[in-house]
Amino acid sequence: SAVISQKPSRDICQRGTSLTIQCQVDSQVTMMFWYRQQPGQSLTLIATANQGSEATYESGFVIDKFPISRPNLTFSTLTVSNMSPEDSSIYLCSFREGGTEAFFGQGTRLTVV
């Protein structure tokens, strides 16, 4: 099975700054996904990242706030821009295999102060 590595695992950031989260997969995957997990709430899909095309964002998430890069089939980044305390959350990347989100990164726990 493929391995997915995500970093940083956690960070504390000042409001107004930006943080880029990286996700590396040890094999080529077509689609990668970025989720947000807030305490006591379900995972919420932010966007789907395909290599060579613009990411597809879900309702409530915009590219200016969450720009995504997908330079190749093994790597993706999510940037949380101009952060506010409301952005404090866990951010997760994932990819599909066998028809579902089979693998998730370990998550990035972000605290904005």
Place this chain on the structure above:
Amino acid sequence: QKEVEQDPGPLSVPEGAIVSLNCTYSNSAFQYFMWYRQYSRKGPELLMYTYSSGNKEDGRFTAQVDKSSKYISLFIRDSQPSDSATYLCAMSEPGTEGYKLSFGAGTTVTVRA
């Protein structure tokens, strides 16, 4: 009303007990049903993946889907302290690779030694 409802717990059971987890949903188009296990400070890992109604067994884990009642369950037999985690249900409609998963909020389980 949320699309997927899951009792957050927490659920505490003695070692060896049967753990029973469930989710209800409102979208009758859901055909694929998943259960994920998430340890503290880790990403979710796929436990069970079932299609349509029926039962699926994998070792100590049994997943049940009752589409007529829009209700899914996960049973853990002979529970172990290592089963202590948050369990997330997820489901999706059939379609192409671009389908979206809907997650429950997760149930936190503690198995006491």
